Amino acid sequence: MSRGFDTERWTGLDGLVLVAAAAGVFTRESSLLLAAGLGVVVLGYVRVAAIPEVSLRIERDLSDATPDPDDEVEVTLRVTNEGSSTLFDLRVVDGVPPALGVVDGSARLGTALRPGATATATYTVTAVRGEHAWDETVVVVRDPSGAVESRETVDAETTLRCEPELAATADLPLRGLTSKYAGRVETDVPGSGLEFASIREYRHGDPIRRIDWNRRARTGELATVEFREERAASVVLVVDTRSEAHVAPDDEGETAVERSVDAASVAFSALLDGGDSVGVAAFGPDECWLAPSSGVDHRARARRLFATHPAFAPTPPDGAFFPSVAVRRLRRRLASDAQVIFCSPLVDDYGVSVARRLEAYGHAVTVVSPDPTTTSTVGARLARIERDLRLRELRGSGVRVVDWGDESLGVALARAEAGWSR
Amino acid sequence: MTLTRRLFLLVGVVATTAGLAVVAGVSFGLELTDIFLGLVAALAALQGLRYVQRRRDTPSNTTVTDDPEARISVPVPGADFDDDLVSAMGQGTRWAARERVVDRLETRAKEALVARGGHAPEEAAALLKTGGWTDDPVAARFLGASVSIPLRQRVRLFLSGRSSLTDRAERAVAAIERVGTTDGPAGEHR
Numbered sequence: 001m002s003r004g005f006d007t008e009r010w011t012g013l014d015g016l017v018l019v020a021a022a023a024g025v026f027t028r029e030s031s032l033l034l035a036a037g038l039g040v041v042v043l044g045y046v047r048v049a050a051i052p053e054v055s056l057r058i059e060r061d062l063s064d065a066t067p068d069p070d071d072e073v074e075v076t077l078r079v080t081n082e083g084s085s086t087l088f089d090l091r092v093v094d095g096v097p098p099a100l101g102v103v104d105g106s107a108r109l110g111t112a113l114r115p116g117a118t119a120t121a122t123y124t125v126t127a128v129r130g131e132h133a134w135d136e137t138v139v140v141v142r143d144p145s146g147a148v149e150s151r152e153t154v155d156a157e158t159t160l161r162c163e164p165e166l167a168a169t170a171d172l173p174l175r176g177l178t179s180k181y182a183g184r185v186e187t188d189v190p191g192s193g194l195e196f197a198s199i200r201e202y203r204h205g206d207p208i209r210r211i212d213w214n215r216r217a218r219t220g221e222l223a224t225v226e227f228r229e230e231r232a233a234s235v236v237l238v239v240d241t242r243s244e245a246h247v248a249p250d251d252e253g254e255t256a257v258e259r260s261v262d263a264a265s266v267a268f269s270a271l272l273d274g275g276d277s278v279g280v281a282a283f284g285p286d287e288c289w290l291a292p293s294s295g296v297d298h299r300a301r302a303r304r305l306f307a308t309h310p311a312f313a314p315t316p317p318d319g320a321f322f323p324s325v326a327v328r329r330l331r332r333r334l335a336s337d338a339q340v341i342f343c344s345p346l347v348d349d350y351g352v353s354v355a356r357r358l359e360a361y362g363h364a365v366t367v368v369s370p371d372p373t374t375t376s377t378v379g380a381r382l383a384r385i386e387r388d389l390r391l392r393e394l395r396g397s398g399v400r401v402v403d404w405g406d407e408s409l410g411v412a413l414a415r416a417e418a419g420w421s422r
Numbered sequence: 423m424t425l426t427r428r429l430f431l432l433v434g435v436v437a438t439t440a441g442l443a444v445v446a447g448v449s450f451g452l453e454l455t456d457i458f459l460g461l462v463a464a465l466a467a468l469q470g471l472r473y474v475q476r477r478r479d480t481p482s483n484t485t486v487t488d489d490p491e492a493r494i495s496v497p498v499p500g501a502d503f504d505d506d507l508v509s510a511m512g513q514g515t516r517w518a519a520r521e522r523v524v525d526r527l528e529t530r531a532k533e534a535l536v537a538r539g540g541h542a543p544e545e546a547a548a549l550l551k552t553g554g555w556t557d558d559p560v561a562a563r564f565l566g567a568s569v570s571i572p573l574r575q576r577v578r579l580f581l582s583g584r585s586s587l588t589d590r591a592e593r594a595v596a597a598i599e600r601v602g603t604t605d606g607p608a609g610e611h612r
Binding site (some may be wrong): 381382387 | 463464465466476495496497501526527533588598
């Protein structure tokens with residue numbers, strides 16, 4: 001038996017008892033005195049009210065523990081009273097992970113529970129990318145009169161892991177900065193490739209296949225045809241995961257960080273398929289770095305990273321963050337020939353300065369910016385103007401920008417690419 | 423237990439024992455007259471009302487849980503500006519917030535004139551000072567230009583009740599939105 005804490009529910013009843021008794025004495029009305037007597041009995045009960053030892057077992061079942069994004073997952077919460085006394089007033093609130101929203105049913109349960117009995121609550125959540133662990137379940141127990149209450153937490157470990165397949169749904173054009181390995185990015189370097197570049201004088205040792213025989217027939221001179229060399233790029237996808245980037249146009253919508261990670265995972269797949277070596281980094285308080293590489297194992301590592309690394313979680317980080325230190329660290333890690341694809345909503349000036357600094361250090365930067373702004377309030381409209389000015393500033397300084405609104409990433413990329421080639 | 427509480431407890435115990443003794447037939451020289459009963463009742467009523475009053479000052483103390491069903495909510499871009507607008511209209515924080523609002527709008531107007539209107543930074547600053555960057559005198563005036571608003575428009579503004587800080591900020595934002603588009607006077611510089 002524990003006392004819990006007083007809810008103050010019956011405070012003031014003693015006053016009413018006294019007033020009733022006084023009225024009874026004044027009016028010589030025995031029924032009023034009797035009512036006061038009843039009040040005294042209730043007060044006595046409240047004074048000794050206590051909560052029995054709470055011993056609950058909580059089990060949670062998921063209809064699918066590894067769903068795909070946007071799948072609906074049914075959660076069944078079973079609460080069993082393992083103690084020896086009846087709980088007259090039991091309220092259970094489940095610790096649904098903050099990134100998951102309940103779309104059907106209720107994650108709460110209010111019931112009375114006899115010893116050994118089990119109560120069940122069922123609700124449905126929509127899966128989003130990430131590893132989501134349930135928080136402790138809050139249990140509130142009251143005595144029948146509601147005079148005392150106790151709050152406890154019960155832990156039942158449950159994790160929902162949603163790891164989207166890395167699908168290359170959009171092709172991401174890269175800039176000219178490449179590594180020395182063969183790939184698909186056309187460079188201005190003459191050599192072997194597909195697209196004609198120039199003709200030069202034959203030098204000893206040139207492959208016989210590249211000799212321009214027409215010219216030889218016409219003029220008698222030997223000349224070598226050169227093509228634009230196609231090389232692989234080394235690309236690092238940097239996702240802005242600072243707390244400033246955790247913004248969304250409304251309460252229901254995806255946050256900018258979620259969209260940035262989506263964009264990065266699409267780009268990762270597309271670039272890897274194209275033969276480039278791709279790395280991943282987070283620009284935020286939680287450190288995350290996957291060095292550029294290629295291959296099946298690398299793809300699997302990246303898939304897990306995007307889904308489960310705390311840096312890419314849909315919830316804002318709490319840790320302290322020193323952006324200039326992070327930029328320096330990122331620079332040290334980037335190889336000199338590495339391109340950067342920076343995924344950031346650009347809702348503050350620092351995102352712009354990161355992109356400009358990386359560009360200034362010679363890493364060809366492409367910014368993919370999911371647009372989280374709306375026009376619902378004056379502030380939101382101003383934020384949209386500010387973001388537009390930032391995009392202009394970046395474009396002005398030679399950084400490629402993909403402004404990604406409500407359309408699919410592929411459409412946004414195609415539109416942006418049309419602007420680049422002009 | 424404090425001394426006063428001890429004293430009250432003692433008085434209570436003595437009174438209860440005396441009451442039981444009276445029921446048992448012992449007389450203390452006190453008659454249950456109307457006056458005596460009235461006195462006891464008045465005392466009880468007074469104390470009762472005190473207790474009832476105490477209830478009114480005591481909030482109930484129950485566990486409040488958050489809403490685990492809802493997804494974590496993150497801010498909408500620009501919410502800080504809206505907050506500033508609210509505090510600029512409140513007491514205490516008024517001037518600092520107002521300054522932040524005007525400064526931010528001024529900076530953005532200047533940047534917009536440079537980036538979208540095609541002006542040099544000095545030109546943009548001069549345009550802001552003269553109010554020539556927009557055709558909305560309310561917006562121009564809000565960002566520091568010394569343009570006068572025609573009396574008729576002023577009366578209309580006053581009567582429409584749309585002269586608060588929020589409304590003026592809204593007009594300034596709308597004016598900045600128009601910079602560089604064909605609607606605004608800066609359009610020809612595009």
